[in-house]
Amino acid sequence: PVPQDADGSSWNQPEPPRQNWEEDCLGRISDLADDLRFQLGRQELIGMMRVIAGKARRLKLVTIEGNDTRPTTDRVKETLFNILQPDLPGCRFLDLFAGSGAIGIEALSRGANSAVFLDKSRDSIAAVKENLKNTELMDKATVLQMDSLAFLQSTQQKFDFIFIDPPYGQGICQQALPLAVQVASDTGVIFCETRKHEQLPEQVGEFRVKRVYH
Numbered sequence: 001p002v003p004q005d006a007d008g009s010s011w012n013q014p015e016p017p018r019q020n021w022e023e024d025c026l027g028r029i030s031d032l033a034d035d036l037r038f039q040l041g042r043q044e045l046i047g048m049m050r051v052i053a054g055k056a057r058r059l060k061l062v063t064i065e066g067n068d069t070r071p072t073t074d075r076v077k078e079t080l081f082n083i084l085q086p087d088l089p090g091c092r093f094l095d096l097f098a099g100s101g102a103i104g105i106e107a108l109s110r111g112a113n114s115a116v117f118l119d120k121s122r123d124s125i126a127a128v129k130e131n132l133k134n135t136e137l138m139d140k141a142t143v144l145q146m147d148s149l150a151f152l153q154s155t156q157q158k159f160d161f162i163f164i165d166p167p168y169g170q171g172i173c174q175q176a177l178p179l180a181v182q183v184a185s186d187t188g189v190i191f192c193e194t195r196k197h198e199q200l201p202e203q204v205g206e207f208r209v210k211r212v213y214h
Contacts, residue, residue, distance in 0.1 A: 049102060052078055054109030056135035062127050063100045080191065081106055084161060087189075088112050091160040094183070096148040096176065101128035103163050108137040115141050116157070118148045152179035160185050165193040173200060181205040 049061040052074065080103075081088075089111035095104030096118050104115040117128045125145040132138040144151065148166070162180045166172035173192045180190050181204050190207060192200060202209050 056109040094159040094162045097166045162190045
C-alpha cells in the first residue's frame with residue numbers, strides 16, 4: 001500500500017506540470033489577498049464607528065478589541081434614536097454594560113441633560129472616557145467602573161431612559177429588568193438588546209413590553 005500523509009494525499013503523488021503549479025500558487029495568493037482585504041475591511045469598519053447626529057455628529061469613536069464587547073450597529077442605533085429623539089432633550093440617560101459608550105454618547109450629542117455610563121471592564125471605561133473627551137461631552141457624563149446590577153441595586157437616582165446591552169446568553173437582562181424598573185422615572189423607558197430569540201417577560205412591575213425590534 002502507498003503510505004499517506006495526514007491530509008490524505010499520497011507521498012509519491014506525481015508532481016503537477018509547472019504551469020498548473022504556478023496557477024495554483026497564484027490562486028492561493030489571490031485567496032489570501034481577498035481574505036486579508038476582508039480582515040482589514042472588518043477592522044476598518046469596527047474602527048469607523050461614529051456619532052450619528054447632534055452636537056458631536058460624525059466624530060469618530062474608539063472601540064474595544066476582542067469578543068467581550070459587541071458594538072451596537074448603526075442601523076439599530078439609528079432606529080433606537082429615531083424613537084427617542086422627541087423626548088431626549090433634557091433627559092437623564094443610563095447606559096448599562098456601556099462598552100465604548102456609543103449609546104450614551106449618542107444620547108448626549110442629541111440633547112440629553114446627563115448620562116451615566118456603567119461597565120466593569122477597565123478597557124471599556126478607558127474607551128468611554130476617551131470618547132467623551134474627544135466628543136467634548138465629559139461635563140455631562142458620569143463614568144463608573146462597577147457591576148451594572150450592583151449599581152441598579154444601590155443607586156438612588158432616577159432615569160428617563162435606560163439602555164441594557166449585556167453579554168448574550170447569560171440571562172442578565174432578566175435579572176436587570178426588575179432592578180431597572182425601580183430606578184426608572186414615572187415616564188421612563190427601558191430598552192434591552194438581546195439575541196433575536198431570547199425570551200423576556202411581557203411585564204415587569206408596571207412596565208410592559210411596548211415593541212420588539214429585529
